[in-house]
Amino acid sequence: MQLQRLLQFFGWPITAGVIIALLALLLFPQLRQTKTSDVQMLQNHLPYGVVSYADAVNRAAPAVVNIYTEKRVIERYRNLSNNPFFRHLYNNSNTPQQERMQKTLGSGVIVDSSGLILTNNHVINGADRIAVLLYDGRVTAAELVGMDSDNDLAVLKIELDNISPITLGDSDKVRVGDVVLAIGNPFGVGQSVSQGIVSATGRWNVGISEEAYRENFIQTDAAINPGNSGGALVDAYGNLIGINTAVLDEYNTSSGISFAVPAKIAMESLRQIAQHGRVIRGWLGIEGGTHPRTKGIVISGIYPNGPAHIAGVRPNDILTHINDEEIEDARQCMELVNKLVPKSKVKMNLIRNGESIELEAIAGERSNTQTKT
Structure with a gap:
């Protein structure tokens, strides 16, 4: 009898507790998941391994080319030219001269299936010969179509089939903090990729244009070195948002402050150069x-x-x-x-x-x- 009374005494509270727990599980299904299922669900929603920009690079890299130029330079022999006594001799037109080929390197971006390439004016300015090395290993001569010195841009043309123009992005929508990739040919080592973020937009008074207020650059901290000039600045999806142009460093090496001409400005210059042979303003x-x-x-x-x-x-x-x-x-x-x-x-x-x-x-x-x- 005592056992029966004890069961009756505790029976209702236990039953009520079970009913409440069942109702809670029905109303709140997330309570039924364990820590193990939480980890599994998180893994299912994350990409395998670490975050990678390989897809963006694969999209953009075939459109980025290496540019090699040669310029004929005439020099006078100057063995004693620093001596004030002999200096007047080396200002004479009869002074013996030597000719040499000055070589430069840079990068460019194929932006049109017809073979139009955007690069920097300072990469090809005064060049007697321009050669382009494509991503697939082909080498071809390039013709200068025109220049936009205000924005340090130049347009080249190559005559090849099966080329891969880059996908254009909207440089007007670039925001500070966006991830960007710089693709080019630093120091001539071959195509390389560096990664950074957009540090500022609408940057001017950089000193590239003779009139500072005409400048309008995207500033990034992606590593830009000699040879990167004229290469592509792309977003995290591989779309072109700028043409890498300059770095802020007296030794001409990457300092974490790099500048690119916005793609919208570059493409407008290209359109006018292709149509008129020059930029009309x-x-x-x-x-x-x-x-x-x-x-x-x-x-x-x-x-x-x-x-x-x-x-x-x-x-x-x-x-x-x-x-x-x-x-x-x-x-x-x-x-x-x-x-x-x-x-x-x-x-x-x-x-x-x-x-x-x-x-x-x-x-x-x-x-x-x-x-x-």
């Missing part, structure tokens, strides 16, 4: 700086007989709009002017002595020979 003949208190630029220089001068623009005018597009700063204004079609009408909104005025100019074509007043 609009020109108004003005210079100015960002206004400290309002949007727009303060006109500080006007080129004589340039489009703005003829239209009536004056120093200290504040240019606020070009063709109804609001001007944010000097760099954005330069981009708007570059896009102007030469000989097209340009509406300019300005503020002069506190009053708004509107002028019309005829866009010119920018060259590197204009001088301002």
Whole structure:
């Protein structure tokens, strides 16, 4: 009897506990998984081994080429040229001369199935012969199509079948912190890959262009060395986002601060070079700086007989709009002017002595020979 009473006393609590536990398992199925199943599920969702960018490299590498150039250089014998007494002798045109071939190396990127290659202007500038080594081992001569010295770009053309153009990415969507890969031919050792992140975008005042505000680079910490110039900067999926151009280092070796021309800018230069043989940029003949208190630029220089001068623009005018597009700063204004079609009408909104005025100019074509007043 005592045992029966004891069972009756504990029976209901035990039964209630079992029912509650069953309900909990039904309502919360994750409680039924063990630590072992958690590990197995995590492994099923992770790639095998460590994270790799091999797929990105496999996509991009066949489009990256090695570029070798030769330039004929004439030199005078200068055994005693450092001696002030003999120096005048070596300024004479009759001084014995020697000829040698100066060799350079760099990289390039096939961007079109017709054989168009993007590289840096400084890689091929002045070259008498240009040779291209493809990823599959083929070697061929390359023809210079044109150059864009402002962005240190050049376009080459090769005549080969079965080439692999790179896939283009959207350089406008590149963000600081994105993983990037630099593919090129450092020190001539052969195609190599380095990895880093995007350190900054829209970087300017680097010293590559004569006019700093025209610069617009992607900054990375991927290792870039001599020979990498003109090679590909790709994203983690192997899409081209830039053309590697320069490093910030006085010894010309990788310092963790590297610069690439955004792919969008490079491809626009290529399009114009392929179509016109040169890059055509609009020109108004003005210079100015960002206004400290309002949007727009303060006109500080006007080129004589340039489009703005003829239209009536004056120093200290504040240019606020070009063709109804609001001007944010000097760099954005330069981009708007570059896009102007030469000989097209340009509406300019300005503020002069506190009053708004509107002028019309005829866009010119920018060259590197204009001088301002």
